[in-house]
Amino acid sequence: MRYYRIEITDENGGPINDSEGNVIGPWDTEKTKGVGLHVVFDIPTLGLDAGIAGASLAVFGLPLSILRHAVNLRGARITMYGGFQDGLPLANPEQSGVVVNGWISMAYGNWVGVNQSLNLTISPIPWLTEEGKGIAITLSGERGDKLSDVIRRGLTPAFPEEFPIKINIRDNLILREPLKVPCYTIFAVAVQIKRIVQSLSGGDTSYAGIRVVAHKGSIEISDDSYEPEEKDIAAKDLIGQPCWLGPMVMSFKTPLRTNLSINDRVKLPESLLSGSPLVVGSQQSKLPESARLNFSGIFQIIAIRHIGEFCNHQVKRG
Numbered sequence: 001m002r003y004y005r006i007e008i009t010d011e012n013g014g015p016i017n018d019s020e021g022n023v024i025g026p027w028d029t030e031k032t033k034g035v036g037l038h039v040v041f042d043i044p045t046l047g048l049d050a051g052i053a054g055a056s057l058a059v060f061g062l063p064l065s066i067l068r069h070a071v072n073l074r075g076a077r078i079t080m081y082g083g084f085q086d087g088l089p090l091a092n093p094e095q096s097g098v099v100v101n102g103w104i105s106m107a108y109g110n111w112v113g114v115n116q117s118l119n120l121t122i123s124p125i126p127w128l129t130e131e132g133k134g135i136a137i138t139l140s141g142e143r144g145d146k147l148s149d150v151i152r153r154g155l156t157p158a159f160p161e162e163f164p165i166k167i168n169i170r171d172n173l174i175l176r177e178p179l180k181v182p183c184y185t186i187f188a189v190a191v192q193i194k195r196i197v198q199s200l201s202g203g204d205t206s207y208a209g210i211r212v213v214a215h216k217g218s219i220e221i222s223d224d225s226y227e228p229e230e231k232d233i234a235a236k237d238l239i240g241q242p243c244w245l246g247p248m249v250m251s252f253k254t255p256l257r258t259n260l261s262i263n264d265r266v267k268l269p270e271s272l273l274s275g276s277p278l279v280v281g282s283q284q285s286k287l288p289e290s291a292r293l294n295f296s297g298i299f300q301i302i303a304i305r306h307i308g309e310f311c312n313h314q315v316k317r318g
Contacts, residue, residue, distance in 0.1 A: 001034040001087035038311040046303035067109025095257035101217040124214040147173040168226035
């Protein structure tokens with residue numbers, strides 16, 4: 001069965017009250033098995049140098065006491081869990097978990113016809129310090145410093161301790177001259193890192209560069225030297241055929257699953273019937289073309305987008 005849980009807290013992890021003194025959330029369908037408030041979400045995850053605006057979440061059916069209080073939710077922490085619980089033949093509860101963990105950058109109440117909703121824009125990273133000032137980041141280092149050390153020194157003081165910085169890049173990326181680059185957003189940092197790497201790679205066209213990704217309460221910086229364990233994508237988990245997007249890039253859809261992350265290596269089956277008890281041994285080579293996948297083999301994830309409408313049973317979620 002479809003499942004979600006949405007938690008909203010203040011910066012210290014405490015509850016937030018609406019205009020009548022009632023605690024806002026959590027909203028949870030774990031015990032109601034597919035019955036709950038209607039939620040609509042669009043949660044993308046990709047490199048920060050792309051300058052994406054953030055995730056969006058709308059919760060319907062809330063009282064006016066919460067909608068009137070929406071503006072006061074700006075800056076609050078929010079965590080959304082989602083996926084599928086036991087109850088359907090193809091459901092896999094192990095694939096459910098944290099969909100988004102971040103800060104509310106915009107909140108407003110909306111009332112159209114008979115529909116009342118709390119609409120939230122979510123940033124995967126904090127944009128203000130505890131004193132309410134903008135976050136300033138400086139990348140600085142001397143000749144001979146490792147780029148990984150320069151990045152860690154610049155980011156660690158700018159973010160709270162509970163927001164870990166994970167760096168997995170080549171050790172041979174060494175500064176050739178002193179560096180000092182002030183940045184005022186993490187997006188600017190991601191762009192600067194990309195430029196720095198281009199000069200340090202020495203024109204190596206085989207080097208794909210560095211990805212800077214913020215998701216699930218952390219910042220992850222990695223390149224092709226990071227090789228996580230491969231994860232199998234079962235044929236039953238695919239929704240339709242994978243689609244070609246561009247040179248060396250394709251996309252595939254699955255039911256909502258949170259056990260996949262940017263930079264993960266995934267292995268696609270050879271056909272939509274792979275693993276089926278109806279296909280045995282050499283029969284695999286005799287499958288019709290319509291059952292074969294457009295793409296199969298091992299791929300690395302460079303972007304993820306979670307889309308869902310809880311009460312719309314016609315919507316495909318991925």
